[in-house]
Amino acid sequence: MVNRQYLEMLGHKSVIRELSEYATARAKEIGAENIYDFSLGNPSVPAPEAFKEALIRITKETDPLQLHGYSPTVGNPVVKKRIADSLNRRFQMDYGPQHIFPVSGATGAIAHAVRAVSEPGEEVIVFAPFFPEYIPYINGTGAQIRIIPASFEDFQIRFDLLEEAISEKTAAVLVNSPNNPSGVVCSEKTLERLAALLRKKSAELGRNIFLISDEPYREIVFDHKTVPYPASFYEHTLTCYSFSKALSIPGERFGYVAVNPQAEHAEDLVAMFGQISRGIGHNCPSSLIQLAVSETLEETADLSVYETNMNLLYDCFKELGFEVIRPDGTFYIMPKALPEADGLSDSIAFCRKALQHDLVFVPADGFGAPGYFRVAYCVETQVVERAIPVLRRFVEEEYKGV
Amino acid sequence: MVNRQYLEMLGHKSVIRELSEYATARAKEIGAENIYDFSLGNPSVPAPEAFKEALIRITKETDPLQLHGYSPTVGNPVVKKRIADSLNRRFQMDYGPQHIFPVSGATGAIAHAVRAVSEPGEEVIVFAPFFPEYIPYINGTGAQIRIIPASFEDFQIRFDLLEEAISEKTAAVLVNSPNNPSGVVCSEKTLERLAALLRKKSAELGRNIFLISDEPYREIVFDHKTVPYPASFYEHTLTCYSFSKALSIPGERFGYVAVNPQAEHAEDLVAMFGQISRGIGHNCPSSLIQLAVSETLEETADLSVYETNMNLLYDCFKELGFEVIRPDGTFYIMPKALPEADGLSDSIAFCRKALQHDLVFVPADGFGAPGYFRVAYCVETQVVERAIPVLRRFVEEEYKGV
Known part of the structure; x- marks a missing residue:
C-alpha cells in the first residue's frame, strides 16, 4: 500500500506550475512571441563561459x-576550502572548510x-512574503512552519509580531534576502x-534560537548595492546558498550550508549534516560540478539583464x-493588484484577466x-519591452475608471 | 539548540570508515604498497572513455x-525514456518514461x-547479510528496519523466518542482489x-506488500551469469539503481527508481517521489551527468578485474x-573467520590480528x-597478488595448529 x-499531495498542484503549463500550451497555439510568461523563476542568461571551460x-x-x-560524506575538502576562503574575503567571516557542507541546492x-x-x-x-515551497520544505523535516x-509598507520584519510569536517551541527563524517574491533586501537595521x-x-529561553539565512539571490542585486550578510550580524546563523541563480546552473544542483564559526556546536554541525544525509538520501552534489564551480566562485552569469528588466517594469507599474x-x-517584483469595482484588490481576478x-x-x-x-522578469529584455504596451492596454481596458 | x-549519532563512527582511516594513516607510515586495504567498496577501475567523451x-x-x-521535478523526459528503453530491452519489461525517477544514487x-x-x-x-547503512537509510524515513x-549455507532467503516476520506492520521487503557483503545473487528459485x-x-492482509530491489551491483556478475531481475518476478516492485559501480562514477551521484508498470499506483508513484523530494531536499541529479550517462547506458567500466581478483582470493581462502x-x-567476498583457540570464529579478533x-x-x-x-577486492590485481603470500603467512603464524 502506498x-x-x-498520495493526497498529488491533488494539490502548484499555482505557479499550472500557470506556467498554461503559458506553454498557449505559446504553442499563438506563438511563443505572443505570450508574456512572467511565471517561473528560471534564470534566462547562460552560465559564464568560464564555467563551461x-x-x-x-x-x-x-x-x-x-x-x-x-x-x-561531508564534501570535497578542496571545494570546501575555496568556498570558505571566498566567503571570508567577501564578508569578513572566519569560515574554515569544516564549516562548509556542500549540498544539492x-x-x-x-x-x-x-x-x-x-x-x-x-x-x-518565516516572514511573509515568502517562497511557498518553504511549507513542504520545513514541514517535511518534522518541524512546523x-x-x-x-x-506591506517596506517588506521588512514586523518585530511586534515576531516578538509575540517566539516561544519555547521556536527552533529557528528563517530570513530570505534578497527576497522571493518581493525583491527586497533585509536592511542592516533590520538585521541588527x-x-x-x-x-x-x-x-x-535559556537556549539558542538559530537563524537560517536562505540567500540564493545574494548576487543579484541592483544599483551597485551590497546585500548585508545575515551571518555577520548573528552568531548562530546557518547560511543556505545555491549556485543556481548567480551562475545560471539550476539543473546542476549545487549549493552549500555555511555554519557560522561562532555558532553553538559550530564544530559539530557539518558532521551532523552528514548524519542527516543518511536518512534523507545524501544530497551530495556531483563531484565534477563541485570542482568546476569551485574554480569559478567569483564569476557570475551576466546578471545585468535583470536590473534592466526591473527598471522597465517598475517604471511602468508606477506610471500605471x-x-x-x-x-x-532578485528577478522578481511584487505589485499590488489594481482595485476591482468594489475598491478591493483581488489578485486572482487580476491575474485571470491579465491571462486573457x-x-x-x-x-x-x-x-x-x-x-x-x-x-x-528572468526573460529577455525584448519580452519586457513588448509586454509593456500589452500591459498598458490591459490596464486601460480592464481597470479604466475603476 | 541543535x-x-x-548530535548523539556523531559518537557512533562506522567501523568501515575507522578501518579505512587506519589503513590510510598506516600507508603513510610504511608506504601504500605495504598495506593491503580491502575495507572500502570504492570502484578501482576508471569510468569508460565514452562517458568522458x-x-x-x-x-x-x-x-x-x-x-x-x-x-x-520528476526528471528529464529524454533521460527517463532512454533508461526505460534500456531496461525494457534487457529485462523484457514494459517501463515508460513515467515509471522512471532519476535520483542521486x-x-x-x-x-x-x-x-x-x-x-x-x-x-x-531486510535479509542478513545486509549493507549496514540500510539501518539509517530506512529508519531515517520514519519506517523501521x-x-x-x-x-549461512547459501545466503539465500530463510523463508520460514520471513513468513513468521510478515505482519500487518510490513510495508515492504528489501532485497539486494548481487549482495553486499556476500557477493551472492538471489536465484530465480528464491525470487519465485x-x-x-x-x-x-x-x-x-488485504493490502499489497511492496518489494524494494536495491541493485547497484547488477552489472558486476561473474562466469557470464545473468542476474535474475527481481521486478520481473513480482509486480509491486520498486527497482533502486545507481550508476556508481558499473560506470565507476560514485562521486557523480546518479541513479533511479523504476516503478514496475503493474505495481499498485504505478502511474502515481513517480509523482509521489516528486512530492517526497520537497521534504527531503530534492535529490535530483546534475542535468549534465544525467545526459552524459543516458548516452552511455549500455557501457560499463572494464569490470573484468573484479572477477580476476575474486578468483584469486576465493581459491586462496579455500586452500587455506x-x-x-x-x-x-559484486566486488566483495565474505569468508568465515578461522576459529580461535576455543573453536569459535571471532571476526573482530581475526581482523585485529590481520591488521597486525x-x-x-x-x-x-x-x-x-x-x-x-x-x-x-575493488583494488588492482597486483595488490591481491602481493596480499596472498601475506595472507598465507598471517594464517600460518596466527592460526597454525588451531
Whole structure:
C-alpha cells in the first residue's frame, strides 16, 4: 500500500506550475512571441563561459578515478576550502572548510539546516512574503512552519509580531534576502534588530534560537548595492546558498550550508549534516560540478539583464498607478493588484484577466501577500519591452475608471 | 539548540570508515604498497572513455541555458525514456518514461522508495547479510528496519523466518542482489518463492506488500551469469539503481527508481517521489551527468578485474581452509573467520590480528553475519597478488595448529 499523505499531495498542484503549463500550451497555439510568461523563476542568461571551460578542462585533465570517485560524506575538502576562503574575503567571516557542507541546492541546504537545529514539532518562523515551497520544505523535516504576516509598507520584519510569536517551541527563524517574491533586501537595521531580539529571547529561553539565512539571490542585486550578510550580524546563523541563480546552473544542483564559526556546536554541525544525509538520501552534489564551480566562485552569469528588466517594469507599474516597492535585487517584483469595482484588490481576478491578454503573472496570495502578484522578469529584455504596451492596454481596458 | 538525535549519532563512527582511516594513516607510515586495504567498496577501475567523451561533447555542443537549466521535478523526459528503453530491452519489461525517477544514487532511491510505500512506524524487512547503512537509510524515513537472520549455507532467503516476520506492520521487503557483503545473487528459485509468498501474504492482509530491489551491483556478475531481475518476478516492485559501480562514477551521484508498470499506483508513484523530494531536499541529479550517462547506458567500466581478483582470493581462502561461498558478483567476498583457540570464529579478533599483518578486512558482524568478515577486492590485481603470500603467512603464524 502506498503512503496516504504523499498520495493526497498529488491533488494539490502548484499555482505557479499550472500557470506556467498554461503559458506553454498557449505559446504553442499563438506563438511563443505572443505570450508574456512572467511565471517561473528560471534564470534566462547562460552560465559564464568560464564555467563551461572549467567543465571541459577538468574532465580532460583529471584522472577519472579521482574525479568521479566518492567524495568524503561531508564534501570535497578542496571545494570546501575555496568556498570558505571566498566567503571570508567577501564578508569578513572566519569560515574554515569544516564549516562548509556542500549540498544539492538551496532545498537540500534547508532540509539539512532545519533538521539539524530543530526537534520534531518545534517551529521555524518565516516572514511573509515568502517562497511557498518553504511549507513542504520545513514541514517535511518534522518541524512546523510559523508565518509572520508581512509589513506591506517596506517588506521588512514586523518585530511586534515576531516578538509575540517566539516561544519555547521556536527552533529557528528563517530570513530570505534578497527576497522571493518581493525583491527586497533585509536592511542592516533590520538585521541588527533581529539579532538583538534573537539574543534577548535566547537568553530568556535559556537556549539558542538559530537563524537560517536562505540567500540564493545574494548576487543579484541592483544599483551597485551590497546585500548585508545575515551571518555577520548573528552568531548562530546557518547560511543556505545555491549556485543556481548567480551562475545560471539550476539543473546542476549545487549549493552549500555555511555554519557560522561562532555558532553553538559550530564544530559539530557539518558532521551532523552528514548524519542527516543518511536518512534523507545524501544530497551530495556531483563531484565534477563541485570542482568546476569551485574554480569559478567569483564569476557570475551576466546578471545585468535583470536590473534592466526591473527598471522597465517598475517604471511602468508606477506610471500605471500600481502600489509597488522597488526591488533591491532578485528577478522578481511584487505589485499590488489594481482595485476591482468594489475598491478591493483581488489578485486572482487580476491575474485571470491579465491571462486573457496573454500576460502570465502569479497571484502572491500563496506567498503570504494576498492582493499582490509576482512578476518574474528572468526573460529577455525584448519580452519586457513588448509586454509593456500589452500591459498598458490591459490596464486601460480592464481597470479604466475603476 | 541543535537536534539531540543527530548530535548523539556523531559518537557512533562506522567501523568501515575507522578501518579505512587506519589503513590510510598506516600507508603513510610504511608506504601504500605495504598495506593491503580491502575495507572500502570504492570502484578501482576508471569510468569508460565514452562517458568522458559524452561529458565533453554535451558541454561543448548544448546551449548552456538548456543544458544547465532546471529539469522537471520528476526528471528529464529524454533521460527517463532512454533508461526505460534500456531496461525494457534487457529485462523484457514494459517501463515508460513515467515509471522512471532519476535520483542521486541508490541512497536517494531508497529514501524515496521507502517513504512512498510505508507509513511511519511500519516495517521494511531486510535479509542478513545486509549493507549496514540500510539501518539509517530506512529508519531515517520514519519506517523501521526488521532484519531476518542469514541462511549461512547459501545466503539465500530463510523463508520460514520471513513468513513468521510478515505482519500487518510490513510495508515492504528489501532485497539486494548481487549482495553486499556476500557477493551472492538471489536465484530465480528464491525470487519465485519470494513473489509467491508476498502475493499470499498480501492477499491475507488485504493490502499489497511492496518489494524494494536495491541493485547497484547488477552489472558486476561473474562466469557470464545473468542476474535474475527481481521486478520481473513480482509486480509491486520498486527497482533502486545507481550508476556508481558499473560506470565507476560514485562521486557523480546518479541513479533511479523504476516503478514496475503493474505495481499498485504505478502511474502515481513517480509523482509521489516528486512530492517526497520537497521534504527531503530534492535529490535530483546534475542535468549534465544525467545526459552524459543516458548516452552511455549500455557501457560499463572494464569490470573484468573484479572477477580476476575474486578468483584469486576465493581459491586462496579455500586452500587455506576458510569456510566461504563463491560470489556470483559484486566486488566483495565474505569468508568465515578461522576459529580461535576455543573453536569459535571471532571476526573482530581475526581482523585485529590481520591488521597486525597490514591486511585490512572488515568484521561482518555489523552486516548481520557474526563471525564472518568482508573483503572488498575493488583494488588492482597486483595488490591481491602481493596480499596472498601475506595472507598465507598471517594464517600460518596466527592460526597454525588451531
